[in-house]
Amino acid sequence: MSEISQSGNRSYSGPEDLKNPDYMPPLAKAVPLGLQHVLAMFAGNVTVPIIIAGAAGIAGGDKIFLIQMAMLVAGLATLLQTIGMGPIGARLPIMQGTSFAFLPVIIPIAASIKGVAALPVxxxxxxxxxxxxxFLGTVIGRFRGILPPLVTGLVVATIGLTLLPTGVEYVGGGKLAKFVTKDFGAWYHVFLGSLVIVVILGTKFLAKGIASASAILIGLIVGYLVAIPMDVVNFGTVADAAWFAFPQPLKYGISFEAAAVVGMCLMAIVSAIETVGDISGITKGGAGREATNREISGGTMADGLGTALGGLMGAMPNTSYSQNVGIISLTGVMSRHVVTIGALFLILSAFVPKIGAVVSAMPNAVLGGAAVVMFGMIAGAGLKLLNSVDMNRRNMVIIAVSLSVGLGLKAEPGVVSIFPDWVAMMMTTGLFPVAFLSILLNLLLPKEDH
Structure with missing residues (x-):
């Protein structure tokens, strides 16, 4: 049974207490549990700035800075979720990190402007x-009815499916290998990427506990270590990086271009839908209950505020991380304080640029092996949400039309070239048309009688 300490705080010990977000395990257990959350999301969090840096042709200290800020903002955004601030924050064990969902919007910007000049935009x-x-968070509770698992599942699955080609490209060596060094698809790129995938799968299913939960990070480390004697790792930037540095808000300035702003706002709608799915997954998997309107609203507001903070600090958009939802279901620990400890680890790491330099030196092929698995896992998470949907003819039509149009336009963007650039950009992200069509069709098509 739970007891009341002299300080007035509860000391939890029963199975039901594990489902309580205010439960605080002993530090000897809380610290490893918090570190596990960091290990599960760390690779994904730094992958996005590395991909953007590659698309824009950014390297050296600028690339290290992006990685450093990704860690800092992820930690701060996570604290907004776990500790909260007034109505902001779900006060649930939600781990925030740099969002993959915005890559279809950001990569074209980075690729067209090139260099650090793309960063202010x-x-x-x-x-x-x-x-x-x-602001979506302030009203999203009123629209929960239009975001059933049919919609959220399609959105999450599409995120993974639209990103898979990027992961495969990195296995081949990335854009640098394709257009500059001309060794795209070389045996050593494919070998390293394949090695990482094999290690991740082996660790995930043959190991147990924290090793299994950290399979992606272990795969990256093994691939990195094997790449060193193969002479495909450049440590030049590591030696030049400082051991300690303070963040520099607005280091590259800030500018506003209509197409980029519209694209980001439209994608924010998709990100908000993804967040609703993650919050629902946490409360359902960890506590066996539905999320409250306050948790949905507060979590979405914190998501948005974390992203806005990233714009000021020099980081990409943030979102709740789906892989950490799986950890909660696996461990059965709903403690938000455990995730707070993980956030503090991220913040401390952000003040050591050497860490960012070591990560940025990772070969593209190594990163690609992990990306293939991570992007596939995101698609799998979407399919898991769809598993709870009644697969009748109506819902099958919604899935078929949404995916066909969304993924089809992404594969053949020239079909919508007659539209203004910002409209064409949104129509070819894959995500926006899938989200829009699934919501619209779900509202318009009559329900089937059973």
Whole structure:
């Protein structure tokens, strides 16, 4: 049974207490549990800035800075969720990190402008998109009825499916290997990427406990270590990186371009839908209950505020991380304080640029092996949500039309070239048309009688 300490705080010990977000395990257990949350999301969190840096041709200290800020903002955004601030924050064990969902919007910006000149445009759009996302949180509770598992499952699955080609490209060596060094698809790239995939799968299913939960990070480390004697790792930037550095808000300035801002705001709607799915997954998997309107609203507002903070600090948009939802279901520990400890680990890491330099030196092929698995896992998470949907003819039609149009336009973007650039950009993200069509069709098509 639970007891009341002299300080007035509860000391939890029963099975029901594990489902309580206010439960605080002993530090000897809380610290490893918090570190496990960091290990599960760390690779994904730093993958996005590395991919954007590659698309824009950014390297050296600028690339390290993006990685450093990704860690800092992820930690701060996570604290907004776990500790909260007034109505902001779900006060649930939600781990925030840099969002893959916005890559279809950010990569074209980075690729077209090139270099650090692309960063002010990206950060300006991130700031506005985050503010828009925040205000979505104030009203999203009223629209929960239009976001059933049919919609959220399709959105999450599409995120993974649209990103898989990027992961495969990195296994081949990335854009640098394709257009500059001309060794795209070389045996050593494919070998390293394949090795990482094998290690991840072996660790995930043959190991137990924290090793199994950290399979992606272990795969990256093994691939990195094997790549060193193969002479495909450049440690030049590591030696130049400082051991300690303070963050520099607005280091690259900030600017606003209409197409980028509109694209980011529209994608914020998709990100908000994803967040609703994650919050629902946490409360259902960890506590066996539905999320409250306050948790949905507060979590979405914190998501948006974290993204806006990223625009000011020099980071990409943030979102709740789906892989950490799985950890909660696996461990059965709903403690938000455990995730707070993980957030503090991230913040401390952000003040050590050497860490960012070591990560940025990772070969693209190694990163690609992990990306293939991570992006596939995101698609799998979407399919899991769809598993609870009644697969009648109506719902099958909604799935078929939404995926066909969304993924089809992404594969053949020239079909919508007659539209203005910002409209064409949104129509070819894959995500936006899938989300829009699934919501619209779910509202319009009559329900089937059983």
């Amino acid at each position: 990206i950060f300006g759009a991130t700031l506005v998109g985050g503010i828009f996302h925040f």
